[in-house]
Amino acid sequence: MRLPVPGPRDVLTAIERGTDQVEALIGAVPRVLALLDDAERLLVRASAAIDRVREVTEAANVIVVRTSAVVDDADAQVVRVTGLLDTFEPSLTRLQPTLETLADTTSPDEVRALVQLVDHLPALTATVEKDLLPVLGTLGSVAPDLHDLLNVSRELNEILGKVPGIGRLKRKVEEDDDELPVT
Template sequence: MRLPVPGPRDVLGALEKGADQLDALFGAIPRVLALVDQAEVLLQRAAAAVDKVEMVSGRAAEVVTRTTGVVDAAEAQVGRLTALLDALEPSLTRLQPTLQALADTTHPDEVAALVRLVDHLPELTSRVEEEVLPIMATLGTVAPDVHDLLTVSRELNDMLAKLPGVGRIKRRIDEEQGEDRTTATVRD
């Protein structure tokens, strides 16, 4: 398609055709200048659009690079998780019924109590190590002493039993203890 902009041949042809054509030709000059101005504006807008496209393209390339890094890291983590899950799967499969029963039967209050117990474990451990274990270590040496004490108490009992009047006192104590037990049973 040919543009309506006159070329040198048109000018010569117009001169040949006469003054009417020359007037028409001069009338077309402002339209040609307006078209050139519009073309310049369009070129500026096109250059700005190309600049924006290049900027967006650069940012997109950065995003693609970062995304590739994230995907690579995720693939490595997925590989580690896959190996871990493959290793744990038999145990988890065997534990599943137990875990389900635990989940079905555990009350939130029990979980809260367990959390409190775990919170107290450091103090309990410290006290067991500092107070209970030393006492337990001495229990081996206490047993013979307790046995000796029991022997002496039996001998003392035998000696007291031989004293006159002790039999009556013993019967009275047994009767009082029997009454105390009966009274305690009635109260309960």
């Protein structure tokens, strides 16, 4: 392969072109300087934008970490609630008709009365424990005494029935009892 060697004409053409190009190059210097100024301004703005993007990214990372913690807590609660629902689902399914009937038939007055009853339960419990339970405990020993009293009452009635004139008095009392209005 042959390498071209410039001749004298090529040198003259290059010089002519060179002066035109030098003049064009000198004319382009102000434009190049203006472009450099614009580039510097763009660089400053780009640097500020990059700094702002970095700040936003860091803030977003903080929010992502916090959000991740919230999501983890929510997941843990979902697991707990799911376990509870799985445990209580059969009972709640069986109770559903009862709860619906209760909701349909319970009036606000009944709810207020129930709340009042619950408010009175401590005093009622204390009274039952202090006064009623001791009496109920002695009923076992009272029953034989009542039975004996009933026997004595029957015997007394038989004895009185044998006393002369008591039969007429007894009939008179029974007639008077029959005439009394029933209330």
